[in-house]
Amino acid sequence: MINSIGIIGAGRVGGALSLLLREKGFNISGVYSKSLSSAEKLALKINSFVYRDLESLVMESELIFITTPDREIARVAREIAKIPNLKGKYFAHTSGSQCYKILSPIKEKGGITFTMHPLQAIASPEMGRQVMPEAYFSLEGDPEGVKLGAYLVRVLGAKVLYLKENQKSLYHAGAVVASNYLVTLIDIALELLEISGIDREEGYRALKPLILGTLNNIEKYGTVKALTGPIARGDTLTIEQHLEKLQDYPKLMEFYRVLGKRTLEMAQKRDDYNPEKGQEILKLFEGEKFNG
DSSP states (O other): OOOOEEEEOOSHHHHHHHHHHHHTTOOEEEEEOSSHHHHHHHHHHHTOOBOSSHHHHHHTOSEEEEOSOHHHHHHHHHHHHTSSOOTTOEEEEOOSSSOGGGGHHHHHTTOEEEEEEEOSOOSSHHHHHHHGGGSEEEEEESHHHHHHHHHHHHHHTOEEEEOOGGGHHHHHHHHHHHHHHHHHHHHHHHHHHHHHTOOHHHHHHHHHHHHHHHHHHHHHHOHHHHOOSHHHHTOHHHHHHHHHHGGGOHHHHHHHHHHHHHHHHHHTTSTTOOHHHHHHHHHHHHSSSOOO
16 A cells, blocks of 8 residues: 655654564655664664655655654654645654644645554653554544554554544643653652652562552453542541641642542542542541641
């Protein structure tokens, strides 16, 4: 269906995607990057070429992936739009937050535009190549482009998530909360263990089975039924003890309270929710007794 794919940007996403596409039998026509050394390293891995200018890469490719940082996409699109004969070529960016309309200068010159975002945390090109087939890819854009994107995603062994243009920002916000903020959440849990006197590395080893067990429960039962702990069971004494100890750590106290109130909202959906206990817990989170 596509005989040549060009890659703009030789970072983690561009590297992972090109490695996987190459592995699946696609011809990578070449790599272009502001960093020549990065482009050379990636081209060597995929047995392809380095292009010193955008026009040459675009002319030699039927599909061009723009895998640059988000702040660079609009600039790259404007540069590509200066190139003649874009009609019939496909252009996709891999940003999770930007919709396909950021590529409108290309579309105005006849290019077919869409987005293809891997919903996966990619720490390195090699790790990304391994985890991308297990991921969902979100697609939105011109119908022809989305159709091609769906074909590519399925060839890669991954799954398709179709989006509308106006869904992109909140979709990406959800991904940030699930991935980036999960890291923050675990970091704060480790900080609390450290304060209690537990070594950070040992603390992570101790928490890991709990974290994985919670994820398994969510998958099996959904978030509401998977909820356990003092808020779910209406244990005001335990929550009061937590807040008392957190008084010396105002930032951690605020974090605990904010998440606690959100968790209480979820607990209200449970069949075993006790409204009286819930009100007592809410007063603890909102009251003046513990101000840090």
